[in-house]
Amino acid sequence: MSLDGTxxxxxxxxxxxxxxxxxxxxxxxxxxxxxxxxxxRKGGEATKSKYGPSFYEVIGQKGGQRPKRKATAS
Numbered sequence: 001m002s003l004d005g006t007x008x009x010x011x012x013x014x015x016x017x018x019x020x021x022x023x024x025x026x027x028x029x030x031x032x033x034x035x036x037x038x039x040x041r042k043g044g045e046a047t048k049s050k051y052g053p054s055f056y057e058v059i060g061q062k063g064g065q066r067p068k069r070k071a072t073a074s
Contacts, residue, residue: 014022027035047055
């Protein structure tokens with residue numbers, strides 16, 4: 001079975017996108033939405049301890065900027 005460019009399988013089966021969605025729904029049903037809040041909080045604290053508070057200032061400033069385009073060879 002091959003993918004058709006959109007992440008979906010051409011001849012039946014489940015796409016990676018669909019598997020991820022269904023897996024996320026099962027985790028939410030089993031542990032509740034608070035589970036996602038807790039792991040998000042833990043991840044934020046780990047990032048803060050690893051990179052420091054100034055990291056958030058830098059990425060906050062980049063948040064509204066357009067990404068720089070890579071130079072293409074013509």
